[in-house]
């Protein structure tokens with residue numbers, strides 16, 4: 895299950911990522927196999943993950 899789709903910077907294919915992946919700035923692979931690093935701009939994703947954990951999700 896993915897929280898949202900982001901386009902691969904190399905080929906533009908939609909790649910499903912989880913909010914936590916972004917928060918931890920993990921490296922993910924698109925459907926074509928390109929690896930790229932997620933960037934949490936301004937730490938927004940991390941804040942949301944922290945908030946969800948606080949509510950026990």
Ligand SMILES: [Zn+2]
Nearest residue numbers: 902905924928
């Ligand atoms: Zn790609």
